[in-house]
Amino acid sequence: MILDGKCPSGPISEKWERHRHEMKLVSPANKRKYRIIVVGTGLAGSSAAATLGELGYNVEAFCFQDSARRAHSIAAQGGINAAKDYPNDGDSIFRLFHDTVKGGDFRSREANVYRLAEVSGNIIDQCVAQGVPFARDYAGYLDNRSFGGAQVSRTFYARGQTGQQLLLGAYSALSRQVRAGNVRLYPRTEMLDLVVVGGEAKGITVRDMVTGKIRCHAADAVCLCTGGYMNVYYLSTNAMGGNVTATYRAYKRGAFFANPCYTQIHPTCIPVTGDHQAKLTLMSESLRNDGRVWVPKIRGDRRPPHEIPGEERDYYLERKYPSFGNLAPRDISSRAAKEVCDDGHGVGPGGRGVYLDFAGAIKRLGEDTIRQRYGNLFEMYERITDENAYKQPMRIYPAPHYAMGGLWVDYNLQSSIPGLFVLGEANFSDHGANRLGASALMQGLGDGYFIIPYTIAHYLAQSGPDAAGTGRPEFVRSVEETEASIKRLLSINGSKTANEFHRELGGIMWEQVGMTRSRESLENALRRIPELRAEFWENVRVPGGEEDLNQELEKVGRVADFLDFAELLARDALHRNESCGSHFRMEHQTEDGEAVRDDANFCHVAAWQFTGADREPELHKEQLSFENVRLAVRSYR
Amino acid sequence: MNLTLYVWRQSGPAAAGRLEEYRAKDITADMSFLEMLDVVNEELVRSGREPIAFDHDCREGICGMCSQVINGVPHGSQEKTTVCQLHMRHFHDGDTIYIEPWRAKAFPVIKDLIVDRSSLDRIMQSGGYVSVHTGGVPDGNAVLIPKADADTAMDAAECIGCGACVAACPNGSAMLFVAAKVAHLATLPQGRVEAARRVCVMTEEMLKEGFGNCSNHYECQAACPKGIKVKFIARLNREFIRAQLKGGKDT
Numbered sequence: 005m006i007l008d009g010k011c012p013s014g015p016i017s018e019k020w021e022r023h024r025h026e027m028k029l030v031s032p033a034n035k036r037k038y039r040i041i042v043v044g045t046g047l048a049g050s051s052a053a054a055t056l057g058e059l060g061y062n063v064e065a066f067c068f069q070d071s072a073r074r075a076h077s078i079a080a081q082g083g084i085n086a087a088k089d090y091p092n093d094g095d096s097i098f099r100l101f102h103d104t105v106k107g108g109d110f111r112s113r114e115a116n117v118y119r120l121a122e123v124s125g126n127i128i129d130q131c132v133a134q135g136v137p138f139a140r141d142y143a144g145y146l147d148n149r150s151f152g153g154a155q156v157s158r159t160f161y162a163r164g165q166t167g168q169q170l171l172l173g174a175y176s177a178l179s180r181q182v183r184a185g186n187v188r189l190y191p192r193t194e195m196l197d198l199v200v201v202g203g204e205a206k207g208i209t210v211r212d213m214v215t216g217k218i219r220c221h222a223a224d225a226v227c228l229c230t231g232g233y234m235n236v237y238y239l240s241t242n243a244m245g246g247n248v249t250a251t252y253r254a255y256k257r258g259a260f261f262a263n264p265c266y267t268q269i270h271p272t273c274i275p276v277t278g279d280h281q282a283k284l285t286l287m288s289e290s291l292r293n294d295g296r297v298w299v300p301k302i303r304g305d306r307r308p309p310h311e312i313p314g315e316e317r318d319y320y321l322e323r324k325y326p327s328f329g330n331l332a333p334r335d336i337s338s339r340a341a342k343e344v345c346d347d348g349h350g351v352g353p354g355g356r357g358v359y360l361d362f363a364g365a366i367k368r369l370g371e372d373t374i375r376q377r378y379g380n381l382f383e384m385y386e387r388i389t390d391e392n393a394y395k396q397p398m399r400i401y402p403a404p405h406y407a408m409g410g411l412w413v414d415y416n417l418q419s420s421i422p423g424l425f426v427l428g429e430a431n432f433s434d435h436g437a438n439r440l441g442a443s444a445l446m447q448g449l450g451d452g453y454f455i456i457p458y459t460i461a462h463y464l465a466q467s468g469p470d471a472a473g474t475g476r477p478e479f480v481r482s483v484e485e486t487e488a489s490i491k492r493l494l495s496i497n498g499s500k501t502a503n504e505f506h507r508e509l510g511g512i513m514w515e516q517v518g519m520t521r522s523r524e525s526l527e528n529a530l531r532r533i534p535e536l537r538a539e540f541w542e543n544v545r546v547p548g549g550e551e552d553l554n555q556e557l558e559k560v561g562r563v564a565d566f567l568d569f570a571e572l573l574a575r576d577a578l579h580r581n582e583s584c585g586s587h588f589r590m591e592h593q594t595e596d597g598e599a600v601r602d603d604a605n606f607c608h609v610a611a612w613q614f615t616g617a618d619r620e621p622e623l624h625k626e627q628l629s630f631e632n633v634r635l636a637v638r639s640y641r
Numbered sequence: 642m643n644l645t646l647y648v649w650r651q652s653g654p655a656a657a658g659r660l661e662e663y664r665a666k667d668i669t670a671d672m673s674f675l676e677m678l679d680v681v682n683e684e685l686v687r688s689g690r691e692p693i694a695f696d697h698d699c700r701e702g703i704c705g706m707c708s709q710v711i712n713g714v715p716h717g718s719q720e721k722t723t724v725c726q727l728h729m730r731h732f733h734d735g736d737t738i739y740i741e742p743w744r745a746k747a748f749p750v751i752k753d754l755i756v757d758r759s760s761l762d763r764i765m766q767s768g769g770y771v772s773v774h775t776g777g778v779p780d781g782n783a784v785l786i787p788k789a790d791a792d793t794a795m796d797a798a799e800c801i802g803c804g805a806c807v808a809a810c811p812n813g814s815a816m817l818f819v820a821a822k823v824a825h826l827a828t829l830p831q832g833r834v835e836a837a838r839r840v841c842v843m844t845e846e847m848l849k850e851g852f853g854n855c856s857n858h859y860e861c862q863a864a865c866p867k868g869i870k871v872k873f874i875a876r877l878n879r880e881f882i883r884a885q886l887k888g889g890k891d892t
Contacts, residue, residue: 055775070696070755071762073802074704090782126776133778135771135825135832137794144785162795168703169798176770183766191759214751243698277671282679283700384702387719387726390671453775501686503679548691552653553752555694556686 007626028465035060046075048428049229050174051452057181080167081288083159108436109585205424232407238510240404262412265577270405271337294365303348338402361397416459437585498543642734705801767846806861812853820877841890
């Protein structure tokens with residue numbers, strides 16, 4: 005099937021406005037007749053639930069944490085992009101659009117990206133109105149900093165806690181709607197199935213994580229805002245609870261999964277220290293505004309950094325990418341770090357690290373200025389590593405961070421199942437094969453505040469309210485199947501923990517489907533993942549029962565889905581026989597190690613359809629056309 | 642290092658709890674406290690016993706989910722550090738560690754170290770926001786905010802809502818939590834408009850939820866992993882008195 009993204013026609017700058025006019029509306033008096041389910045309460049979910057509640061819909065919002073305020077958007081540090089051009093440095097909606105398409109290595113949908121750039125300014129205004137305490141200058145104006153992949157300063161920030169402040173803004177709007185009675189919140193509740201009736205999404209099946217009860221919720225539309233799947237690598241910068249379960253189970257019910265192989269490995273994270281490690285911690289990209297990345301020129305040089313003179317240091321990002329320097333995009337910076345470490349120049353334990361050095365900036369600006377800008381990050385670094393980054397350079401290494409792939413959606417953010425909408429990191433549409441820094445927050449809030457309220461009305465107005473409830477056979481069957489799969493997991497009673505399987509899966513994924521991939525490594529992964537999965541279903545051990553708070557049961561269900569999904573990810577990476585953005589196939593590179601795209605054969609979105617548990621998924625393609633940005637070799641030199 | 646743990650185990654809200662003894666073996670200095678508990682739990686699961694239930698998610702000290710009293714101190718004794726960011730290098734071989742849940746009337750135990758903090762959400766729902774709709778707002782630079790005010794607002798807004806302040810307070814008061822939100826919004830022109838009503842309804846909700854009042858122990862500030870200062874409680878009190886003089890929450 006050739007997929008249609010249903011982008012409106014006309015000049016790119018008029019598409020969204022015209023589309024908004026052409027879409028149907030639901031009148032104020034009729035909105036309360038509709039029920040909308042929102043799963044996940046991060047930036048996308050909270051902003052969507054709050055806004056839909058304000059409009060008068062009946063909203064039910066779900067999250068697995070104990071409070072909506074804890075979703076992992078809260079951990080985003082550096083900032084949020086917007087094409088405000090406050091610094092008068094040449095920014096515009098078109099430039100943000102262009103930077104984002106180029107940053108994504110020409111694998112995103114032009115119309116979606118342009119719309120994102122268009123609403124970016126509104127997001128900042130909205131957040132300011134909510135009381136988000138963005139950084140300001142002495143005259144009282146909003147301040148900006150620079151982020152990777154851009155030569156303008158368009159990033160708004162709140163110290164090193166921008167994601168926290170934006171999420172608390174959305175959470176406060178959500179809280180207001182809860183009190184108003186428009187939104188009902190279900191914390192500590194995990195979605196375990198999507199209910200599809202007559203080909204349309206009509207509800208979800210959830211597990212109450214305190215009582216263990218499985219139950220259904222019916223609605224007129226379902227919005228999945230459940231984030232990314234990077235915990236498929238076991239170690240990532242994501243929260244421990246981050247999982248693919250909601251999107252993967254929607255995939256099993258017919259939603260197409262697009263570009264799962266586009267996985268972002270973030271260049272500046274604290275290196276791994278040992279096998280016990282549960283997660284990795286990001287050091288904000290904003291640090292690259294003032295920090296310089298280097299390694300010793302001499303292989304295996306074990307001298308402490310301050311004893312290595314300037315001429316014996318390789319500032320490899322500045323050397324290779326002089327015009328962007330330390331602010332080269334994430335995919336490129338990560339691969340460059342891996343390259344120098346593979347070549348024996350890495351520092352720290354195992355040689356898996358590079359220096360991020362602030363000595364020059366401290367000398368130029370003073371320690372106080374650096375403390376003001378990044379104090380909380382330096383403190384976090386010291387708590388974890390016991391090293392003082394004011395005195396010696398940070399050691400950093402790339403780590404799995406963000407999923408550009410996700411459920412396929414059209415221009416209306418609707419998946420291949422009518423009535424199922426997908427927002428934020430959970431969808432695939434805006435970042436192509438690589439996301440630029442400070443764009444995830446922009447997309448989550450753009451989708452939730454300014455896009456879904458329009459596009460969901462268009463769907464609802466055409467289908468009319470559905471009051472049939474959860475008594476229908478599809479709901480009953482979904483509950484039975486969900487309960488049966490939980491019982492099966494509890495009955496295996498093997499000898500390995502869910503965590504052991506997860507760690508093993510992560511090892512395969514990182515080694516074979518990580519920063520670089522090849523036909524050989526991918527075929528290896530596609531052999532080993534099913535073996536591990538088979539062992540899992542024979543030998544996993546889950547203590548406790550189902551009618552209780554049981555964290556091992558929660559974990560094992562997520563690992564089971566990762567074991568399925570990992571295979572889809574590897575399969576997609578094998579299919580994409582080119583290098584683009586974060587997806588780097590060893591077979592396709594220039595002499596100096598840059599990615600080589602194959603636009604003739606792969607300028608498409610790869611969307612996978614589930615065809616059955618033991619059958620290969622079916623591939624559908626959405627051709628990407630670039631009418632406003634010239635398809636070019638991406639260069640940051 | 643090898644450690645002896647005494648951990649609070651409680652099978653459900655109505656069940657009686659007790660401290661149980663565990664051994665944590667071969668713990669290394671660069672593990673986080675929760676990674677140490679992961680090791681203990683993995684061993685329990687392997688031997689078919691139920692692992693210790695505890696809340697955690699981001700493990701970066703920002704989501705506010707982790708909540709343990711370690712040797713009598715919420716989040717442990719390292720300053721401005723959540724449990725998930727506390728590292729084992731601050732402990733010694735042979736140490737005995739007591740691990741308990743947050744204890745407060747408004748935070749009933751759900752299981753083991755997990756408590757129900759939905760009372761904090763309900764306080765937020767009572768008025769912890771600016772009543773602005775999505776859309777139709779002025780440009781972000783239309784209202785200037787002095788840098789000092791933006792910085793003060795940010796100092797207060799850093800609260801992660803973990804509830805350590807409540808667990809540390811002998812009165813089980815959520816005053817620091819409420820004060821942080823009241824001060825954050827009252828300092829900004831966008832939040833100033835509703836400041837009087839907000840401080841009244843939020844404090845009213847706090848008392849309704851069973852939190853105590855402030856009697857100036859300042860344990861909350863000492864326990865706060867984000868270093869939120871008690872000066873914000875003074876600000877709350879000023880806002881409260883000012884609101885009362887103006888006619889309370891109906892102003």
